[in-house]
Amino acid sequence: MPELPEVETVRQSLESKARGLTIVEVKVLTPQVARAGVFEDFASALQGLKFLDFERRGKYLIAVLEKGLRLVVHLRMTGRWVYCAPEAPLAKHTHVIFKLSDGNELRFTDVRRFGGMEIVLAEDLDTHSALAKLGVEPLSESFTPEYLGELTRNKKAKIKSLILDQSRLAGMGNIYADEALFLAGIHPGREAATLSEEELRRLHTAIRQVLAEGIANRGTSFRDYVDGEGQQGQNQLSLKVYGRSNQGCVTCGTALGKLRIGGRTSVYCPNCQGGR
């Protein structure tokens, strides 16, 4: 389940490994995963183009290619985009292989096939159906306690659902949402509008902190996630609530509770995050 820190870590890997390399050949093993956009054929549209850069927006990876093309990639839950040697064993569920000018390969793998990649013209990025809807980047300067206050004002929705809404805050997922709410001492089911200014400030700080730590730890490898070189992250060792229901709170020892909010499992400390 790659969220902002995982996607950012993959971006960093690919930038250091594949930036400046040319796509010599593209092999599409699962056509529905590789969407050609306005082009006739995915592979032939990309062949011969150089990877100029790798960018990220929310949980989307955007490979900047020559000729004004962008490859928009989403890993969803189990997607991997990994730079590897050509002799590396072919993983099951490998869907797209990019042969690179240095002799190595970029392989897109996705067990559940929720993820995928799409060729988009640079001038169409701003109006792209998915990218255009994304909200503010939580690690950018635009994300302030005041912005969080605007998001929650008069909102009856539960605070966790709100910070998971990609059209409001781009890049939060279930793991970092639970961790941020724990760090801020706020119950995930709290009605958003009831948060005090002090709580909004705490939540703002906590969101930035858990995301920054996630990046510093190169992502959370709880199940499937690996970085752009196939390496596991270390942030799973720092999780305080996610995946720890019924275990003791690291702060007070109380057994962590579990409930469903907006269809997602939420783990929290009934004592430290008790308020309403």
Place this chain on the structure above:
DNA sequence: CGGACGGCCTGGGAGC
């Protein structure tokens, strides 16, 4: 309009 929920997929683990 916004919130809730099912569908998309497969593998892993629990329970029998």
Place this chain on the structure above:
DNA sequence: TGCTCCCAGGCCGTCC
């Protein structure tokens, strides 16, 4: 052991 069932959750479409 092997079968069934449930869960994992990002995003989209549908419904109310």
